[in-house]
Amino acid sequence: MPSAATTSVRILIGALTVIIGVTYKNYRDLSAPGKRPDLDSNEYWGPKLQGSYKENKAVLPYDISVAPELIADLKTQLDRPLKLQEPLEGVGFEYGFNANELQKVVKYWRESYLTKWNEHEQFLKKFKHFQTEIQGLKIHFIHVKPVKAEGKKVLPLLLLHGWPGSVREFYELLPLLTTGNDKSDYVFEVIAPSLPGYGWSQSASRPGFGAAQVSVVMRNLMLRLGFNKFLIQGGDWGSIIGSNLAALFPDNVLGYHSNMCGNSSPLANIRMLLSSFLPSFYIDSQYAHFYKGLGHLFKNLIMEEMGYAHIQATKPDTIGSALAHNPVGLAAYIFEKFSTWTNEEYKSLPDGGLTKRFSYDQLLDNIMVYYVTNSITTSVRLYAETMNSTQMGLNLESVHIHAPVGCARFLHELAHTPDSVLANKYRNLVHSTHYNEGGHFPAFEVPQQLYEDFASFVKKAFA
Amino acid sequence: MPSAATTSVRILIGALTVIIGVTYKNYRDLSAPGKRPDLDSNEYWGPKLQGSYKENKAVLPYDISVAPELIADLKTQLDRPLKLQEPLEGVGFEYGFNANELQKVVKYWRESYLTKWNEHEQFLKKFKHFQTEIQGLKIHFIHVKPVKAEGKKVLPLLLLHGWPGSVREFYELLPLLTTGNDKSDYVFEVIAPSLPGYGWSQSASRPGFGAAQVSVVMRNLMLRLGFNKFLIQGGDWGSIIGSNLAALFPDNVLGYHSNMCGNSSPLANIRMLLSSFLPSFYIDSQYAHFYKGLGHLFKNLIMEEMGYAHIQATKPDTIGSALAHNPVGLAAYIFEKFSTWTNEEYKSLPDGGLTKRFSYDQLLDNIMVYYVTNSITTSVRLYAETMNSTQMGLNLESVHIHAPVGCARFLHELAHTPDSVLANKYRNLVHSTHYNEGGHFPAFEVPQQLYEDFASFVKKAFA
Numbered sequence: 001m002p003s004a005a006t007t008s009v010r011i012l013i014g015a016l017t018v019i020i021g022v023t024y025k026n027y028r029d030l031s032a033p034g035k036r037p038d039l040d041s042n043e044y045w046g047p048k049l050q051g052s053y054k055e056n057k058a059v060l061p062y063d064i065s066v067a068p069e070l071i072a073d074l075k076t077q078l079d080r081p082l083k084l085q086e087p088l089e090g091v092g093f094e095y096g097f098n099a100n101e102l103q104k105v106v107k108y109w110r111e112s113y114l115t116k117w118n119e120h121e122q123f124l125k126k127f128k129h130f131q132t133e134i135q136g137l138k139i140h141f142i143h144v145k146p147v148k149a150e151g152k153k154v155l156p157l158l159l160l161h162g163w164p165g166s167v168r169e170f171y172e173l174l175p176l177l178t179t180g181n182d183k184s185d186y187v188f189e190v191i192a193p194s195l196p197g198y199g200w201s202q203s204a205s206r207p208g209f210g211a212a213q214v215s216v217v218m219r220n221l222m223l224r225l226g227f228n229k230f231l232i233q234g235g236d237w238g239s240i241i242g243s244n245l246a247a248l249f250p251d252n253v254l255g256y257h258s259n260m261c262g263n264s265s266p267l268a269n270i271r272m273l274l275s276s277f278l279p280s281f282y283i284d285s286q287y288a289h290f291y292k293g294l295g296h297l298f299k300n301l302i303m304e305e306m307g308y309a310h311i312q313a314t315k316p317d318t319i320g321s322a323l324a325h326n327p328v329g330l331a332a333y334i335f336e337k338f339s340t341w342t343n344e345e346y347k348s349l350p351d352g353g354l355t356k357r358f359s360y361d362q363l364l365d366n367i368m369v370y371y372v373t374n375s376i377t378t379s380v381r382l383y384a385e386t387m388n389s390t391q392m393g394l395n396l397e398s399v400h401i402h403a404p405v406g407c408a409r410f411l412h413e414l415a416h417t418p419d420s421v422l423a424n425k426y427r428n429l430v431h432s433t434h435y436n437e438g439g440h441f442p443a444f445e446v447p448q449q450l451y452e453d454f455a456s457f458v459k460k461a462f463a
Numbered sequence: 464m465p466s467a468a469t470t471s472v473r474i475l476i477g478a479l480t481v482i483i484g485v486t487y488k489n490y491r492d493l494s495a496p497g498k499r500p501d502l503d504s505n506e507y508w509g510p511k512l513q514g515s516y517k518e519n520k521a522v523l524p525y526d527i528s529v530a531p532e533l534i535a536d537l538k539t540q541l542d543r544p545l546k547l548q549e550p551l552e553g554v555g556f557e558y559g560f561n562a563n564e565l566q567k568v569v570k571y572w573r574e575s576y577l578t579k580w581n582e583h584e585q586f587l588k589k590f591k592h593f594q595t596e597i598q599g600l601k602i603h604f605i606h607v608k609p610v611k612a613e614g615k616k617v618l619p620l621l622l623l624h625g626w627p628g629s630v631r632e633f634y635e636l637l638p639l640l641t642t643g644n645d646k647s648d649y650v651f652e653v654i655a656p657s658l659p660g661y662g663w664s665q666s667a668s669r670p671g672f673g674a675a676q677v678s679v680v681m682r683n684l685m686l687r688l689g690f691n692k693f694l695i696q697g698g699d700w701g702s703i704i705g706s707n708l709a710a711l712f713p714d715n716v717l718g719y720h721s722n723m724c725g726n727s728s729p730l731a732n733i734r735m736l737l738s739s740f741l742p743s744f745y746i747d748s749q750y751a752h753f754y755k756g757l758g759h760l761f762k763n764l765i766m767e768e769m770g771y772a773h774i775q776a777t778k779p780d781t782i783g784s785a786l787a788h789n790p791v792g793l794a795a796y797i798f799e800k801f802s803t804w805t806n807e808e809y810k811s812l813p814d815g816g817l818t819k820r821f822s823y824d825q826l827l828d829n830i831m832v833y834y835v836t837n838s839i840t841t842s843v844r845l846y847a848e849t850m851n852s853t854q855m856g857l858n859l860e861s862v863h864i865h866a867p868v869g870c871a872r873f874l875h876e877l878a879h880t881p882d883s884v885l886a887n888k889y890r891n892l893v894h895s896t897h898y899n900e901g902g903h904f905p906a907f908e909v910p911q912q913l914y915e916d917f918a919s920f921v922k923k924a925f926a
Contacts, residue, residue, distance in 0.1 A: 048552060083788040085840035087780060089511060089669040095847055096781030099840075206552040307774030314770045317550060318559030318799050322785050322792030325546040329785030329792065336781050377548035377562075384558055 030267035031424060034398025039216055039248060045196070045204040046136025055133055059224065062131035062140055064124060064200060066372045071117055074371065077327055078110040084328075093339055093352040097332040101351045105331050105360065113364045120365060127174060131200070134220045140200035141193035141221065142167050148180035152187040155254065155458070156227040158218060158245075159192040162236020163379055164334040166199050166369040167192050168362075169444040176451035184455040186462075188231070193221060195237065197378030199369045210385040211237065212394055215245035219252055228252060233454060235259040235442065237382060243425075247399035254403065255461045256426075257454050259442045261407035262417050263425045265397040271421045282420045287434045290409055290416045301415050305340065308333075312383035320377025327371055334367055341440035343412045357445045366444075397425060406431035406457030408450065410438030431457040493730035494887060497861025502679055502711060508659070508667040509599025518596055522687065525594035525603055527587060527663060529835045534580055537834065540790055541573040547791075556802055556815040560795040564814045568794050568823065576827045583828060590637060590655075594663070597683045603663035604656035604684065605630050611643035615650040618717065618921065619690040621681060621708075622655040625699020626842055627797040629662050629832040630655050631825075632907040639914035647918040649925075651694070656684060658700065660841030662832045673848040674700065675857055678708035682715055691715060696917055698722040698905065700845060706888075710862040717866065718924045719889075720917050722905045724870035725880050726888045728860040734884045745883045750897045753872055753879045764878050768803065771796075775846035783840025790834055797833065801826055804903035806875045820908045829907075860888060869894035869920030871913065873901030894920040 044053050084099040092098060113120065127142045146154050157177065161169050170192050180187040196217055197203030204213075218241060222230050231254050232242040239258040246253045275282035276294035283291050292300070311319050323329050339352030346353030354363065370376050385391065405426040409416050411434075419432050433453055438446040507516050547562040555561060576583065590605045609617050620640065624632050633655050640651040659680055660666030667676075681704060685693050694717050695705040702721040709716045738745035739757035746754050755763070774782050786792050802815030809816030817826065833839050848854065868889040872879050874897075882895050896916055901909040 080788075083837050084784055085666075085780075085787065085837065086668075088667070088844075091670060095670075095844065096778030097784055099780060099784060102784055203548075204551070205549075207554060207558075304777050307770070307777045310773040311770030314767050315559030315799065317548075317562060318795050319785075321547055321560055321562060321565055321795040322782075322789065324548065325543075326785065326789055326792060329789060332781050332784040336778065374546050374548065381551075381558065 030265070030270070030398075033400040034265070034395045036248060036399050037212075037394045037396070039212060039394075041216055041220065042135060043213065043216070044136040045206065045209055045213070045217075046202070047205040053136060055135070057132070057224065059130055059132040062129040062200065064121075064129050064140075066117075066121060066368075070372060071114065074327055075110065075114055078106055078114070082106060082328065092349045093336070093347040097336045097339075098350060098352060101354070102328065102332050104351070105335060105354075106328055108360050109327070109331070109364055113361060120361070120368070123171075124168070124365065124368075126171065129200070132221070132224055134217050134224065137196050137204065137217065138202040139193055139196065139217065139221055141191050142170075142174070143225070144174050144178045144190045144192075146178045146180065146187040146189050149187045150180070152180045153185055153462075154187055154189055156222070156230040157188040157190045158222055158227075158230050158232045158242070159190050160218070160232065160234035160238030160242050161192070161195065161198070162234070162238045163198070163382065164337055164366070164370070165236065165441065165444070166366050167194055168366045168369055169441060171365075172447040173443045173451060176447060177454070183452075184459070186455065186458050191222065191225060191227070191230075193218065194369075195241070195379075195382070197381060198375055199373050203375070203378035203381070204385075208385065208390070209381075210388070210391040211240045211382065212244050212248070212391060212396055213385075214382070215241045215248060219245055219249050222252065229254050231255045231257070231458070233257045236440065240386070243401070244396050246401045246403050246405075247396050250402060255405070255458065256401065256403055257406040257408070257431075257457045259408045259410060259450065260413060260440070261405070261409075261422055261426070263397060263422050265395075265425060267424055268397065268417075268421050271424070272417070275418055275421060283418050287409075290411065290434055291418055292415075297415055300344065305414060308337075309383055309387070312380040313387040314384065316380040316384045317377060320380055323376045324374060327367075330371060330376060331367055334370065335363055338363055338441065341412075341414060342445060343439055344414075357439075362444065399425075400427050401425060402427050404428050404430045404457075404461035406454070406461070407433070408442070408453040408457075409434045410440075410442050410446065410449075411436050412439035414440060430460045493728070493733070493861075496863040497728070497858045499711060499862050500675075500857045500859065502675060502857075504679055504683065505598060506676065506679070507599040508669065508672055508676070508680075509665070510668040516599060518598070520595070520687065522593055522595040525592040525663065527584075527592050527603075529580075529584060529831075533835060534577065537790060538573065538577055541569055541577070545569060545791065555812045556799070556810040560799045560802075561813060561815060564817070565791065565795050567814070568798060568817075569791055571823050572790070572794070572827055576824060583824070583831070586634075587631070587828065587831075589634065592663070595684070595687055597680050597687065600659050600667065600680065601665040602656055602659065602680065602684055604654050605633075605637070606688070607637050607641045607653045607655075609641045609643065609650040609652050612650045613643070615643045616648055616925075617650055617652055619685070619693040620651040620653045621685055621690075621693050621695045621705070622653050623681070623695065623697035623701025623705050624655070624658065624661070625697070625701045626661075626845065627800055627829075627833070628699065628904065628907070629829050630657055631829045631832055632904060634828075635910040636906045636914060639910060640917070646915075647922070649918065649921050654685065654688060654690070654693075656681065657832075658704070658842075658845070660844060661838055662836050666838070666841035666844070667848075671848065671853070672844075673851070673854040674703045674845065675707050675711070675854060675859055676848075677845070678704045678711060682708055682712050685715070692717050694718045694720070694921070696720045699903065703849070706864070707859050709864045709866050709868075710859050713865060718868070718921065719864065719866055720869040720871070720894075720920050722871045722873060722913065723876060723903070724868075724872075724885055724889070726860060726885050728858075728888060730887055731860070731880075731884050734887070735880070738881055738884060746881050750872075753874060753897055754881055755878075760878055763807065768877060771800075772846055772850070775843040776850040777847065779843040779847045780840060783843055786839045787837060790830075793834060793839060794830055797830055798826060801904065804875075804877060805908060806902055807877075820902075825907065862888075863890050864888060865890050867891050867893045867920075867924035869917070869924070870896070871905070871916040871920075872897045873903075873905050873909065873912075874899050875902035877903060893923045
């Protein structure tokens with residue numbers, strides 16, 4: 001009769017054998033391509049109708065002019081005495097947006113920015129704005145046709161922003177993409193939409209409109225404009241929506257380029273874990289400083305920086321109501337991201353380093369897009385509609401993408417995913433780069449580098 | 464030479480032996496009483512001084528009257544057109560505070576509550592308010608002396624609120640505690656302070672003022688008033704601060720009663736894990752429906768309901784600036800908690816069931832405490848100052864408490880901790896109860912039950 005100790009060891013070995021077997025089987029299952037889900041390409045997302053829906057397919061110029069009363073009312077609000085609590089002594093942005101800096105932002109907004117509102121509005125109108133109706137939603141977009149395109153190959157490009165960004169992020173990048181130059185054989189015809197529920201694009205009226213459903217609308221927009229095959233570029237939500245589009249509609253995608261490439265399939269998560277413990281197997285040593293391991297990811301990203309995503313994914317209408325029609329709150333909430341996501345180290349600065357990489361005017365332009373369209377609530381609902389089990393159940397992250405893919409990594413982005421983790425999803429990763437500057441908003445912060453990186457990707461993709 | 468497989472099994476067995484050994488050693492270490500940390504009882508938390516600090520020990524009546532201009536300004540703000548986004552079709556409180564209900568709250572606030580502000584202010588003045596200076600902070604408190612106390616034993620009680628509550632939570636409970644009755648041999652002399660940074664109590668001016676430091680101030684307050692030994696009752700932060708006080712100053716605590724007893728020591732976390740897998744070993748079957756296991760804890764509590772705590776622990780000044788001087792946002796942000804934390808099922812109701820257990824007047828009284836004192840930013844800083852490694856490094860949760868302890872559990876509280884998990888910290892758990900109603904705010908919602916439970920605890924503690 002075996003002793004109790006021997007029995008225990010036998011049980012343990014038996015259990016381990018089962019675990020190893022199950023892991024192996026699952027690993028094989030996990031590395032198999034995910035099944036492409038079948039989403040309704042015509043699903044209606046507008047307000048409840050009495051009769052049946054008849055889509056108005058017209059594409060019309062869109063006037064983004066802001067009603068003068070709205071600007072006057074904003075001035076009145078910014079004129080109110082600011083009753084913020086003093087920051088704690090010696091603190092920069094470690095407790096969030098510093099109230100002393102917020103006082104400065106509000107003063108600038110009121111006394112400098114708004115006094116020149118006509119100029120800013122003209123600047124925002126610099127590109128041509130349009131609107132068309134897709135699946136019950138009025139979708140706004142900027143359309144820039146190429147210039148100096150003689151002898152160049154022209155490719156259509158869907159350019160996708162994220163949160164808390166807007167089409168304004170692309171104003172410095174757009175001329176680079178759409179103007180032919182000596183260095184590239186390509187020039188781009190760019191469609192930059194406001195995501196549904198963001199800026200001038202209408203939001204869904206009922207639950208269930210997550211990143212996958214947004215990608216269906218974005219594809220329909222491109223088809224409406226006559227682009228059956230197009231390139232995609234995006235960061236933040238733009239990156240996720242673009243990747244979903246490439247996974248769902250491979251026939252329409254010429255290539256996908258992102259400055260925030262990610263992969264959250266179960267297999268990718270296992271590899272991410274392994275890459276944290278055995279970095280030398282997964283990461284080129286010269287870029288080791290880009291990949292900070294799971295401890296950093298958990299503490300600095302998930303714990304320190306994901307509070308906003310946590311509340312937006314669960315109580316979007318509460319935080320939305322707190323920020324709606326509240327310019328001071330909106331500035332604190334959104335500008336904080338342009339500080340910390342541009343460079344984590346700016347948290348220790350009293351002014352959050354806000355003007356190190358951006359001007360107040362640039363940042364206020366972007367806030368104005370949210371303010372004048374009153375879209376903060378509908379913008380943050382995208383978190384709730386995407387970070388849930390229904391959306392995850394689509395298993396889009398496991399669908400293989402065979403289109404050419406390019407991934408640009410800017411050093412101060414919140415987290416980076418190594419090629420080895422991306423490779424299982426992006427089967428044709430033709431371009432992968434690392435830059436020792438830049439953060440979460442490269443189109444806004446380092447447009448020249450982003451342009452050059454994108455052009456270099458396109459060259460490789462169609463070589 | 465052993466085969467590779469045999470070597471692997473040997474390595475695994477070796478590793479398991481080490482793991483079991485380490486676990487056993489740590490379990491023994493973990494179950495040992497934690498060392499009581501030595502906190503400075505006179506640490507100064509006020510604004511930076513030129514000279515040395517001289518504490519003003521006077522205890523003075525405090526007038527909580529609100530400046531009429533502030534009320535007039537609040538009316539102006541509530542009169543502004545409300546530009547909220549419509550809720551999604553068919554949605555109650557699942558996406559956070561429903562904007563239709565918010566419209567109703569704001570209308571009531573403006574048209575009914577504020578038009579009778581004088582009555583509400585008189586009601587808030589119903590108890591005597593005082594202020595005294597402790598460690599550089601002006602601390603506000605209500606002091607209610609017992610009545611009909613002939614033949615009764617009088618005991619002093621420190622009554623502690625939490626977030627987003629205030630002393631207003633106790634207005635229905637206070638007369639029950641302080642008036643002698645036939646059923647109890649005891650009557651209580653109650654001190655109900657506003658926590659520092661909450662309501663009329665001053666906030667710390669520099670970082671580091673967490674729940675442990677708050678408990679030092681609360682003890683000094685009781686000593687200042689001549690109470691060297693006293694009872695403590697609290698929920699939410701009041702529960703944690705009270706427990707810290709009992710751990711740090713055993714000589715001053717006659718007994719501790721809480722409606723949110725918890726234990727987050729490492730050993731308690733292990734037991735909580737075990738109780739989830741093996742509930743029958745840890746939980747009395749008749750109360751099994753109070754303990755919903757780790758899956759529910761993770762999904763319903765941490766994922767669904769802790770977004771507010773996540774942002775408050777990391778970016779308190781951002782969310783504070785968004786809510787400061789913003790009555791509509793404050794109502795959405797705070798009232799949401801009085802819906803969902805009172806009963807999770809109210810999330811499916813279009814009005815969040817707000818008035819099922821409270822009146823708008825009660826809820827607005829509480830909001831007014833935050834609004835008129837502009838204390839939302841300083842109140843939420845308590846999360847950042849407590850949920851960090853320095854505070855956790857004090858290891859207060861492992862310090863044994865030998866004073867009598869009573870734990871009342873109201874069914875709809877967000878989560879409950881079984882006695883078996885509490886027992887290692889609370890060494891003298893004399894009273895443990897379960898009620899099939901009530902939620903996170905029992906003093907406010909079911910004051911009679913909370914009073915009776917507390918009286919029953921005191922009877923057992925001094926039997």
